Amino acid sequence: MFTNSKLAKSVKLACLFSAASLVGVAGNAAAQEESAEVVEKIQVTGSRFQRTDMETASPVQITSDVEIKLSGFTRIEDLLNSLPQIEAGQTSFLSNGASGTASLDLRGLGASRTLVLVNGRRLQPGGVYSQSPDINQIPAALVKRVEVLTGGGSTVYGADAVAGVVNFVMDTEFEGLQMTVGTGAYQHNNDNDYIQGLMDARGFEYPEGNSGLDGSSFNFDVTIGGAFDGGKGHAVAYATYRKDNELRQEARDYSSCALSTAGNSCGGSGNAIIPNFYMGTIADDGSYDFNNFNDYWTLNSTGFEIPSSGNIYNFAPVNHFLRPDERFSVGAFVNYEINEHFNPYLETSVMRDVTKAQIAESGTFFNEAYEIAYDSPLLSDTQRSQLTSELGVVSGENFVTYIGKRNVEGGPRASNLEHNQIRIVLGTKGEINDNWYYDTSFQFGTSASSAAYINDFFGPRITTAVDSEACAADSACIPYEVFTLNGVTPESAGALTGVGILNGETRQTVLTGYVTGDLDFTLPSADAPLAIVLGAEYRKEEFERLSDEVFEKGLLLGQGGPTASIAGSYSVKEIFSELSVPILENLTVEAGLRYSDYSTSGGETTYKIAADYDVVENYKLRASYNRAVRAPNVAELFSPQSLGLWSGVDPCSGSSPQLSAAQCANTGVTAAQYGNIAASPAAQYNAVFGGNPDLQVEVADTYTLGLVGQPTDDLNFSIDYWNIEMEDVIGAVGAELTVNQCATTGAASYCDNVNRNAQGSLWVGQSGFVQATSINLAGRQWEGIDLSVNHSYEIGDGKITTKLIGSYMMTKEYDAIPGDETAKYDCAGNVSTDCFAQPDWRHTATVTYSSDSFWSVSAKWRYFGGVDYVGSADRILLKDDGIGSQSYLDLKGSFEINDYTGVLVGVNNVLDKEPPLVGGALSSNANTVAGFYDTLGRYLHASVTFKF
Structure with a gap:
């Protein structure tokens, strides 16, 4: 496709997209004289053309295997999350709500909009809670480079490449035997005066001083590869093992209590060790009347304490800050050249990953209104007297109560998550003739996963255990002595728990074939012929998740609602083409077209046009436009609608609501309820979530414009502007946004989705909730x-190389309801309940000194710009005007x-910088934006590699 003359000009810039160590290679290549020597062609992310250089008209950022090894991370997501273009998706630092997988979120557009490839082919979806690829499957030790295409790629690769593409290129040509043994651990000095003062005020315990080494990990990787059959074939096999030990929130002072929404106190939960109650009466028509609903009752040594004097439970310490995880994977890459026309290849990988997401003990969670007989033996005479004086209930009558009791007697609850993944690629490639090349493959990937939720309260058993007559009739029932101070025993608590089981499987089948080559036509103004790619693809996505009866009916009180079974699939048939047109010797235009026929939504067309122009020697302009789409995944299409939880604030709750009585009336709050609706102590409220089989594909237009330059052989740079505009975004209006917009606008489009219970609450019981199901509803614009x-220069007997990667976010605008300007908001440089903490500017800068001897050292500076706080509740961020840099x-x-042994030692976050604290409504885990900022303090690591 390209002559060696073209190579000599283009390879000079190839180092721009790779590790700084490649700078010298580029300079040497540029100095070579033109020759007829055959140069190997490769395929670079963003196009299926076979190229002799690593540059394309679309910006591609490359992370080399050297950088991966130097990072010290054995979890590949930790390394990639440090890139300025990527926000934290699912990581090991999440517990409550963890899927057990690891995902990538390019540009913050969501993991489902980041297409993940291995050697240019799709990675299958993850598990029971996730439809995004699980990059736990990627063996870090065998990654040759990671290519990040920061623009739409749907024309080349199909749906889901809205934000871009992350392609893991594996070292399929590895030679020899290599074994790596490594370990790592965290260390932190607990000296946060702010949160320690808050815990002192509550009487909570917390760690002080040096934490010692904790959250440790161990990994062992082995790779073997070589040629066989006289060099016709080549095989590489690998095996990896990784074990991460748990770290609980009690290990850090800044996570040893759960901050309130405002962040100015240790909040905790009203589901306490000593139970809290909402008490009410039962009318003749069976309706409930809760007077003074804003006040808890609790217990003291004689009876009820009315109202409670601040009885809450610090649930934070037992939660996982870092989940324990154990992973084993094996795989192989085999290539065999029968002749130049027929080169079959095989890729296989198998992975088993087991993790445990532990959170605080279960509780009754004010989940159900229990009718209790006044004459119940669970009550004392003093308590009966109080019921009479406070509520007017007398003998022979019943009263009603919501109970908030934490199951500390039964221990923490946890989700035991297991993923077993298999991926097989079988294909062949080769030359058709001197100008044409083909590649065809069959790919099958499956992820079998399960979640066993243990030690959670089983709702029906609670109902029986607080009903003295029903309990007496059940020989297995132990009365739940919840009205007696310290009356609950481990035995009775254990009898009230249950286990919920989810089993799921995703299956992805892909059949792809394409040809590429030069056409027998050259424009008179150019020196290279036109080139073309023609191909077709069939893909089928299947997902099935089976819930047992416990999950299906939401019988576990700590689940927030039912978890329904899901089963569904869709398929897509596609044809695609690319065309490369050299206009001038220094100007090439590329175009692409793909037509996709979805079994669910019909036909969709995506297309692209791109150009690169060598303005003068060593300087290149590049531009591209891509129409990208994302098809709704199986869960979005077929998930039944069910009750779940959202984190945030009900602005009409508390004794001093954020909004006026008139505004809250729009959301369904009566005059009598205003100021008497209890806020959720855990900042969690009910919502109905679920799928929609009528969803259409999302549509995005991506624009890029950039300049690439190499002023000297030792210095090169690129600067690229990008813009992503999305329509028909699949999602739901955020529950908190719905409540606020209903209150301020009174619009039926919002208010119809706010359903308060009879007491005005959105979290007590299950009859109050916000409707938040999936629709094609919105637009987004990111730019x-x-x-x-990159720069390198000689110093003494060694070399210094420097590399800077930075990203400036100009716009991150959400258009929640098209046509409603009041619903628009911009998250660039902001943090709020609707905005992830995305800095305007973020970069990494690395300086490496390589001696001419046996050693080298490097220093990396990772920088996150400050973000402004948009809101009124988080007092920490209000005081500091947001999160500082x-x-x-x-x-x-x-x-x-020696020739066979290498040692790597390192310290990340040398200065032991703590993550910035945020209040309960903004925290993803442990009062932090976990997994984005450095979460646990200083990280020390070391590894030894043996290569033969």
Whole structure:
């Protein structure tokens, strides 16, 4: 496709997209004289053309295997989450709501809009809670490079590449035997005066001083590869093992209590060790009347304490801050050249991953209104007297109560998550003739996963255990002595718990074939012929999740509602083409077209046009436009609608609501309820979530414009502007946004989705909720600038290389309801309950010194710009005007002991920088934006590699 003359000009810039160590290679390539020597062609993310260089008209950021090893991370998501273009998706630092998988979220558009590839082919979806690819499958030790295409790629790869593409290129040509043994651990000095003062005020315990080494990990990787059959074939096999030990929130002072929504107190939960109650009467028509609903009752040594004097439970310490995880994977890559026309290949991988997401003990969670007989033996005479004086209930009558009791006697609850994944690719490629090349493959991937939720309160058993007559009739029932101070025993608590089981499987089948080559036509103004790609693809996505009866009916009180079974599938048939047109010797235009026929939504067309122009020697302009789509996944299409939880604030709750009585009336609050609706102590409220079989594909237009330059052989840079505009976004109006918009606008489109219970609550019981099911509802516009600079120079007997990668977010605008300007909001540089903490500017800067001896050292500066707080509740962020800028310093040393042994030691976050604290409504885990900022303090790691 390209002559060696073209290569000599283009390879000079290839180092821009790779590790800084490639800078010298680029300079040498540029100095070579033109020759007729055959140069190997490769395929770079963003196009299926076979190229002799690593540059494309679309911006591609490359992370080399050297950078991966120097990071010290054995969880590949930890490394990629440090790239400025990526926000944290599912990570090991999540517990409540964890899927057990690891996902990538390019640009913050969502993991489902980031297409993940291995050697240019799709990675199958993850598990029972996730439809995004689980990159736990990726063996970090065998990754040759990671290519991040920061623009739409649907024309080349099909749906889901809205934000871009992350392609893991594996070292399929590895030679020899390599074994790596590594370990790592965290260390932190607990000296946060702010949160320690809040815990002192509550009487909570917390750690002080040096934490010692904790959250440790161990990994062992082995890779073997070589040629066979006289060099016709080549095979690489690998095996990896990784074990991460747990770390609970009690290990850090800044996570040892759960901050309130405002962040100015240790909040905790009204589901306490000593139970709290909402008490009410039962009318003749069976309706409930809760007077003073804003006040808890609790217990003291003689009876009820009315009202409670602040009885809450600090549920934070037993929650996982870092989940325990154990993973084993094996795989192989085999290529065999029968002849130049027929080169079959095989890729296989198998992975088993087991993790446990532990959270605080279960509780009754004010989930159900229990009718209790006044004459129940569970009550004392003093309590009966109080019921009479406070509520007017007398002998022979019943009263009603919501109970908030934490199951500390039964221990923490946990979700035991297991994923077993298999991926097989079988294909063949080769030359048709001197100008044409083909590649065809069959791919099958499956993820079998399960979740066993243990030690959660089983709702029907609670109902029986507080009903003295029903309990007496059940020989297995132990009365729940919830009205007696410290009356609940471990035995009675254990009899009230249950287990819920989910089993799921995703299956992805892909059949792809394409040809590419030069056409026998060259424009008179150009020196290279036109080139074309023609191909077709069939893909089928299947997902089935089976809930046992416990999950299906929502019988576990700590689940927030039912978890329904899901079963569904869709298929898509596609044809695609790319065309490369050299207009001038220094100007090439590329175009692409793909037609997709979905079994669920019909036909969709995506297309692209791109150009790169060598303005002068060593300087290139590039531009591209892509129409991208994302098809709704099986869960979005077929999930039954069910009750769940959202984190945030009900602005009409509390004794002093944020909104006026008139505004709250729009949301269904009566005059009598205003100021008497209890806020959820855990900042969690009910919502109905679920799928929609009528969903259509999302549509996005992506624009890029960039300049690539290499002023000298040792210095190169790129600067790229990008813009992503989306329509028909699949999702739901955020529950809190729905409540606020209903209150301020009174619009039926919002208010019809706010359903308060009879007491005005959105969290007590299950009859109050916000409707938040999936629809094609909205638009988004993201735009920004990416910068990359590489430089190297000789110093003494060694070399210093520097690399800067930065990203500036200009706009991150959500258009929640098309046509409603009041619903628009911009998250660039902001943090709120609707905005992830996305800085305007974020970068990594690395300086490496390589001696001419056996050692090298590097330092990396990771920088997160400050973000402004948009809201009124979080007092921490109000005081500081948001989250201040964060800087982290990483130091590494690499030592080649001999020809067979290498040692790497390093410290990430050398200065032990704490993550910024946020209030309960903004925290993803442990009062932090977990997994985005450095979460646990200083990280020390070391590894030894043996290669033969």
